[in-house]
Structure formats: C-alpha cells, structure tokens
Amino acid sequence: MREAWLPLAVLIALGAAPLLGFGGSYETTLMARTMILGMAAVSLSFLVGGAGLASLGHAASVGVGAYAVAILDAHGVTEAARVLPVAVGAAAVFSLATGAIAIRTSGVHFIMITLAFGQMAFFTASSLAAYGGDDGYTLYSRTEVLGTRLLEDRLAFHYICLGALALTWAVCAMLLASRFGRVLRAARENAQRVEAVGLAPYSFRLVGYVLAGAMGGLAGFLLANATEFVSPASLSWQRSGELLFMVILGGAGRLWGAILGALAFVLLETWLAQQMQHWKLVFGPLLVLAVIFLRGGLSGLVARRHG
C-alpha cells in the first residue's frame, strides 16, 4: 500500500482542486469525466488484473446504467433512491445474463464474446427510437436526491464522483483481498489448481463479473448525470477498448493503476485535441508506444521506484 501514494495524491488533488481555483465549469467537467472513467476502469481492472477476465464489453454495463437513467427520466422517474438501484441492478442483471455464457469460454474467445454482447447492447440502444435512437437522449434534468437538486450543484457533484471513485477502489481492493478474491486470483494463474482443492472457478468468476458490472452501472449512472445526455456511443466497443486501454496503460497488476490510466488518458486526449485537428493520428501511436515501453504500466513505473 506504501507504493499507492501516487493515486492517493491524485485523489487528494482532485478533492482540493475546486478549492484551489479549479472549480470552474470546464475544469469540473473534465475532472468528472476522469473520475467516472476511472471508476469504470478500476472495476474493469478488478476483472482483468484480479480475475484474469479481459472483457472487451465493459462499456456495455456502463451504458446499461446510463440508459437506465435516461429511460426512467423519459417516464418521469428522477429520484435517485429509485434510479440508482435500477441503474446498478440493470447493469448487474445484464452482466449476469451475458457473463453466464461468456465465462464458459476463456482467452481470445472470452474477449470476442464479451465484444459481441457489447455490440448487441450497442445496437439495441441505437434502435430505441423512443429514447433517441442513434441520436441519443438528453435528460430533462439531473437525477434528484431525496427530492433535492443536489446533483445540479457543481461542487456537490464533484465530491460525489470523487467519493464514488474512492469507494469503487476500496471495494475492489477489499474483494481481491478476501477469501473470494483469493480464489479469483488463484484461478487467474492456475484454474486447475483451484479445482484440485475442491472449488469450481466458474461460480467465483461469474460473481466477480456481476460485481464489476454493477460498479460499471454506478459509473453509468454518474456519467448520464455528468453529461445530462446518453447515447449509444457510451456502450460502443471503442469505449470498451478505451477502458481496457486505461487499465493496461495504468498497469493491470494494480487496481489503482486504472486511476492513473484514466487520468493520463483524459489529460492526453484533452491536451492533444487542443494542439491540433488530427490529434488522433498522434494519440494512437502514443498509446501503442506506451504499452510497448511501459511494462507494468504507469503503476509499475511508480512501484519500481520504490524498489
């Protein structure tokens, strides 16, 4: 944990930023995006680095959570006490249904089947004409919290996102250290060994997959409220790929690497987009180089400095 000073410093910096003059609309929007993508990436890192399940459909659970907010909004349900459980629950149910099949496979097959389920969710969302179809859906307002417009408050929303990110990290770390997580970690390295002590990896992986999906749903709930807009793009495979990339850039071996990965990704993307029009031409190769030369990712770099 001593080597986790950098992500802790990042969280503290995010907490202090609005008090140090970075509380404007532009800055908080950027930070909210970082924190929400960070949550999604941490929950994906739990799957990839913890359970060895490299999902290429994680954005779908985020999108399902986001769409739950939009669909309830369209029907006039805007109370967080009802919207949040539905968003998290819908993402969990989606993960349960798709995971029950996907987890029977492994390796490249698992990647492809999660990609396929993600695309199914994407095209389903695109065809929801009542909720904007391809064009997406603009929320009437942010979700209310016990009847108040708490989430409309820029600062309050900022700290809710920060709290949710810290909570996601803490929960994932707790899960990985538990008996349950020990089975997941052992099965990642050697599934046969786990079977030979009398445990079937499948059920543990499925529960892990559902938990990660539920956390993705929480990120989706916040994402919909951050942008006040939901579109199929939030479930696309490109978004899943970006999340997976954040995990790898940060280093899949450590949960908190995903926080660094998300931060680096958003900052680089934002900065490059300001520098030039065709920024993706530079962004792509930079990402490839980072993966090749940063073995163990950014978190590996930090950990090595600590010997």
Place this chain on the structure above:
Amino acid sequence: MAEPLLRLDGLRKHYGGLAVTDGVSLEVLPGEIHAVIGPNGAGKTTLIHEITGIVAPDEGRVVFAGQDVTRFSLPRRVRAGLARTFQITSVVAGFTARANVALAAQARSGSSFRFFRPAASERRLNDAAMQALAEVGLADRADTPAGALSHGEKRALELAIALATEPRLLLLDEPLAGAGPEETERLIALLTRLKSAYTILLVEHDMQAVFALADRISVLVYGRVIATGTVAEIRGNPEVRAAYLGEDGA
C-alpha cells in the same frame, strides 16, 4: 476384509478403436499404499483422469467411500475427500507457499464466498496451512513465492496443499517425476512418513520407490490390470516380468 475406500468397477474408455481403459477393476483398502505401475502407453494417465473426474469413462463405476462418484466433477470429488497431486507440478506460482496451502484450507473450512475480511489475516487458515507445511518439511519456506521454490520443494508444497484439503485418499500422480536423486530420496522419506497417516493411491514410474513404499501393486498393461498383489507377489509374477519388468526382472 475391510470395505475398500476406492473401488473401480469395470472401467472402460475407448478413443476411436483404441481401448485405453479396458475393463479396469481395482480396490484401494483403507490405510494402504496401493501403487499402479505400467509401461508407457498402458493407460495410467487416462485411468487417473477417470478417477479424478477429468475424463468420463464409457462404462463402469468409480465408487469412493461407499458413494458412486462416477458423474462427479473434479472439485466435487475433492470435496468428498479425494485429493490429488499432478504429474506436472501445479501450484499458484504468484502466491506464497503459505497462501497456496491456505487456499486449500479455506476450501475445507466454510464458504469461500466471503467478501469482506482479508483472507491473509485469517488465523485459522494460516494455522492450518502452517501445519500442513510443517508436515512436509516446508515450514521455513512459508513466505517464499511458490514460483521461487525448487522442483522438489514444489512437489512437497503440492503434497501440503493436498493434505490441507483433509483427504481420505491421496492420489499421487508420479510424485517423483523429474526429481533428481537427492530430491527423490527426500520425497521417498516424506512419503514414508505420510504412509502411516493416509491411504494413498500411487501412480509411479520409479520401480525402486514403488517397491519401497507400496503395500500392494496393480500392474496395468494395455489398459488392463494383469496382476494385483504384494510387492513379493508382483516381483515373482512371470506374466508381469514378461510384460513389464523384462526377463531379468528388478
């Protein structure tokens, strides 16, 4: 005669036209070390797979502790008390020796669907792990990553993992494979110590070890058991000599 702990009842397995297990019946009695020997291609590995639940036999039954386990998966058989080690050592390389054994202990002690408490701080699991490690002489290597252990130590660790599942029967799949002369000596001494406390089904290539350890031996040739008997009986059996030991014997 005591009720056998493990009984194989007319097991058959065909791969295409080839009968890999051709009507194998065999009994392991409580408290004995029963060795299965046989030349390469005799079907030892398939037989182990059938006993442990990796391969389903075409015909026949596997009865363990009075219960028909023929349709049980590997994890379920382990929970019933049938522990195994692997021919190619199988440990979690990234875990310490202690965590490897504690994983087996937690599979035995309560549910593994526990999400809150750090597993590494569970005294009961760590104590059980240390006891099993001590039993195989690895107590001082508890904090070493399993991947950094020597070959012989990994073998011993695998035994400790199997012991921590509190087995009624230990199935050892060529425990001496790949061990040097010194390691072999240490492992034989270890198995001799375990012999008094456990029922063991030993599948092994090393004839010296089998003759030193086994109470009874079954000889498998071309998927059939051609003889079962004590060490002396097997040594003296002319059919076994012809099929396996060579004319000049062992």
